[in-house]
Amino acid sequence: MLIVKKFGGTSVGDKERINRVADRCIADYKEGHDVVVVLSAMGKSTDELIAKAKDINPNPPKRELDMLVSVGEQISVSLMAMAMAAKEVAAVSLNAFQVAMHTTQAYTNARLTSIDADRIRAELEARKIVIVTGFQGVDKADNVTTLGRGGSDTTAVALAAALKADKCEIFTDVDGVYTADPRIVKNARKLDVISYDEMLELASLGAGVLHNRSVEMAKKYGVELVVRSSLNFNEGTVVKEDTKMEKMLVSGVACDKNVARIAVIGLQDQPGVAFKLFNHLANHNINVDVILQSIGRDGTKDISFTVAADAVDEALAVMENHRQTSLICEKIDVERNIAKVSVVGAGMTSNAGVAAKMFEALYDAGINIKMISTSEIKISVLIDAAFADGAMNAIHAKFIG
Numbered sequence: 001m002l003i004v005k006k007f008g009g010t011s012v013g014d015k016e017r018i019n020r021v022a023d024r025c026i027a028d029y030k031e032g033h034d035v036v037v038v039l040s041a042m043g044k045s046t047d048e049l050i051a052k053a054k055d056i057n058p059n060p061p062k063r064e065l066d067m068l069v070s071v072g073e074q075i076s077v078s079l080m081a082m083a084m085a086a087k088e089v090a091a092v093s094l095n096a097f098q099v100a101m102h103t104t105q106a107y108t109n110a111r112l113t114s115i116d117a118d119r120i121r122a123e124l125e126a127r128k129i130v131i132v133t134g135f136q137g138v139d140k141a142d143n144v145t146t147l148g149r150g151g152s153d154t155t156a157v158a159l160a161a162a163l164k165a166d167k168c169e170i171f172t173d174v175d176g177v178y179t180a181d182p183r184i185v186k187n188a189r190k191l192d193v194i195s196y197d198e199m200l201e202l203a204s205l206g207a208g209v210l211h212n213r214s215v216e217m218a219k220k221y222g223v224e225l226v227v228r229s230s231l232n233f234n235e236g237t238v239v240k241e242d243t244k245m246e247k248m249l250v251s252g253v254a255c256d257k258n259v260a261r262i263a264v265i266g267l268q269d270q271p272g273v274a275f276k277l278f279n280h281l282a283n284h285n286i287n288v289d290v291i292l293q294s295i296g297r298d299g300t301k302d303i304s305f306t307v308a309a310d311a312v313d314e315a316l317a318v319m320e321n322h323r324q325t326s327l328i329c330e331k332i333d334v335e336r337n338i339a340k341v342s343v344v345g346a347g348m349t350s351n352a353g354v355a356a357k358m359f360e361a362l363y364d365a366g367i368n369i370k371m372i373s374t375s376e377i378k379i380s381v382l383i384d385a386a387f388a389d390g391a392m393n394a395i396h397a398k399f400i401g
């Protein structure tokens, strides 16, 4: 069997943990399996490297930032190979350049374009454990790139797809995917299985267990994932194609506290206004999430929308640049402390009562809803971030107990 095992930063945070991970990989190897290990940077080292960069230049060139942070993963893979060597197991560490893991040139947020699996295959053939840097890549001009924060999961899934692995295990510091963040919701329970689509919603909604592009890729290439703890031998959660029999109405409650809302008041009520507004933002790669347009009155209308909190200043600056020309309006308001709380479940489409039940939970908790958005498998509300934890608990209690 070919097994890809990915370990996050906390799982390799110190010498003991590195040794524990090494033992776990060696156990599979000694059973005769081919083992590919993908690692993140140790502990908080990516944060520390970013802080170093910002200390010398508050606005560092993104190319250089990637050059710097990619070092974190190189430290963990080389130390892991040394730990295995100390246990007399043949192991080799490889970075993205050595693997030939190619990406686009979008520094700090690059996308994988191709992986050359030959080098890894040759090393496995020579009966070595292969330890690969997560998170990093190289563009076609050999610049170092990174896949965005949390991107090591995506590296692991991409390798599993490229190598046609039999198993792809994502080890983290929790037991699997929960119905809600157990640090916030005490009664949250671990799910045994979840579909790709539900996981995608939970990942992008801030459940924080998996990088959402890793789930997209797993779905696209049919890679079945297991999310499990590196601290114990519990079963974990399987992420795979939807299986109707196991379907629960609501599989989880997620929360994203990193949201800001912008309201553009008094726009002209005529064709092209929304296009121009969102086109300006798109041209700057600013992702817009929930959008709400008011009914027109007296020839004007309002449009409000949400962006990630760390993109709000850039969004405001972009809009300000066009206020005299294509974005004529009365005023632009911003609310920075917004949370998006969502219920996710593949079984909810055909069930009329889900939205009402969610709103009732919020009403009972005295929480005001600012915006609502729905899709086939989720219902989201935007609320004041101060009430986020209370809202999650109220909604979780109502649906899951």
Ligand code: ASP
Pocket: 008, 009, 040, 041, 046, 047, 072, 134, 135, 148, 149, 150, 151, 152, 153
């Ligand atoms: N080390 C990177 C980060 O902290 C990538 C990862 O952990 O997946 O974002």
Ligand code: MG
Pocket: 008, 150, 153, 209, 210, 211
């Ligand atoms: Mg992670």
